[in-house]
Amino acid sequence: MNYFPVMLDVDYKKVVIVGGGHVARQKLQALLPTKAQITIISPTITDEIASYLEQGKAVWKKKYFEPSDLDDASLVFAVTDQESVNDAVEQATQHWQLLSRADAKGRVDFINPAVVRRGDLTLTVSTSGAHPGLTRKLKEDLASQFDDTFTDYIEFLKKARREIIQSVQDKNRKRDAIAALLDSELEMWAREKKWDQCDAYVQKILSGVQPI
Ligand SMILES: C[C@@]1(CC(=O)O)c2cc3[nH]c(cc4nc(cc5[nH]c(cc(n2)[C@H]1CCC(=O)O)[C@@](C)(CC(=O)O)[C@@H]5CCC(=O)O)C(CC(=O)O)=C4CCC(=O)O)c(CCC(=O)O)c3CC(=O)O
Ligand SMILES: NC(=O)C1=CN([C@@H]2O[C@H](COP(=O)(O)OP(=O)(O)OC[C@H]3O[C@@H](n4cnc5c(N)ncnc54)[C@H](O)[C@@H]3O)[C@@H](O)[C@H]2O)C=CC1
Known part of the structure; x- marks a missing residue:
């Protein structure tokens, strides 16, 4: 698959993460350097996500997903462990909203690269979904090559x-x-x-x- 790589400005845009597990935490962490307005929709969250909420980094709606949760969202992350819920998120995503599914099923508007940030220098890695474990390994190689x-x-x-x-x-x-x-x-x-x-x-x- 030939994805088209871009650097998105998501400052002040609404970003909805459906799911509150480890993958939700990964996506949240990737968004933290931006000024995106992040909402997490999930009945449960991990302790790490809870600590980000305490710091005001995101808003948590403790609930099961409903289509209206996506109102005004620019980016949508369907990162629950339930394929049927991720399907429901996909169904509710308007054509103008960009959707990422952690289970790599159905509609995929974008996938997430691994990111190494050194101030304004942003290094990203992707295998287009072929082997995310390799993506992570290469990110670690880059992180040591391009130190602080x-x-x-x-x-x-x-x-x-x-x-x-x-x-x-x-x-x-x-x-x-x-x-x-x-x-x-x-x-x-x-x-x-x-x-x-x-x-x-x-x-x-x-x-x-x-x-x-
Ligand atoms: C398609 C994509 C969609 C998306 O954007 O989420 C996707 C999909 C899937 N990942 C899976 C598994 C793993 N993902 C990781 C890690 C990361 N995965 C990330 C991105 C992506 N993962 C997108 C394409 C990335 C690319 O281009 O290569 C990273 C880079 C960034 C991020 O998560 O934001 C982050 C690195 C974080 C960092 O260190 O920076 C690890 C390793 C680990 O965690 O240590 C494993 C276990 C090893 C393995 O399975 O390879 C599974 C199977 C799930 C299952 O088994 O149920 C699926 C679904 C499928 O492949 O079907
Ligand atoms: N892209 C990636 O990097 C990876 C993707 N995956 C995929 O992501 C999925 C999620 O993985 P984890 O976060 O580790 O799972 P997890 O089990 O830690 O978290 C799942 C979350 O979804 C929430 N959830 C369940 N039903 C919901 C509903 N109806 N509405 C809102 N939230 C709901 C749960 O409360 C929980 O917070 C996996 O099943 C797998 O398909 C897994 C590993 C890596």
Whole structure:
């Protein structure tokens, strides 16, 4: 299956998770870095979900699923352990609402990749459903390859690129200057938080002098 990968902005959109088990917890955790308005529909929830509720991360409606639970939802997660309930969720999902079924049956508008976040750097993995266990393993490989130092690095790159865009008019010079930010020594300095060296490098780029 050839899925089309996108990065969705779900801030302030209503997201409904039907089910309150471990898979619901996984989907909730994946949504936490966003500002989505999350509602969980389920008679039971796990302790971990309960602790997120205490922190105000989501709203819980302690009940069995009914079609009206999906009103105004942009995204719908059918993640109960009952195929018949997931079927009922599918039936109630309007064509304009995007549906994800954890049992991978019936209508599938989107599947969930594994995600590694390092600030603005988002690494995602999917096997298109072929082997989610491999997806998880590859995520762990990526997480160790791209350690936490990438958070500072990507933040630095973002600011430096903005600075170049604002101060360099000539198209070719701008393109070359932005490309020069990908220098491997600069990467090392940023990941080691050697900000003086980083700033000096950017200033040299900006003044048109070839750095080093
Ligand atoms: C199609 C998809 C639909 C969807 O989006 O949910 C789906 C479907 C199914 N998963 C199943 C099982 C497992 N899923 C995981 C883990 C994850 N599964 C995730 C996504 C997806 N799982 C979507 C496609 C992913 C892709 O492209 O590869 C991850 C990446 C993200 C997430 O859950 O949000 C998350 C990694 C979390 C992380 O670490 O980041 C593990 C491993 C583990 O938990 O350690 C196992 C056990 C091992 C195994 O079975 O492989 C089963 C059988 C259920 C049963 O046996 O009843 C089905 C149904 C079926 O395949 O029929
Ligand atoms: N996509 C993935 O990553 C994975 C998917 N699965 C699939 O997801 C399903 C759920 O797995 P778990 O979360 O581990 O199950 P679980 O048994 O921990 O949780 C099921 C939840 O569904 C709720 N529920 C049952 N009937 C309901 C109803 N009528 N209305 C609302 N909520 C209802 C239960 O109260 C419970 O909170 C599995 O049966 C399997 O098909 C399983 C493992 C991984």
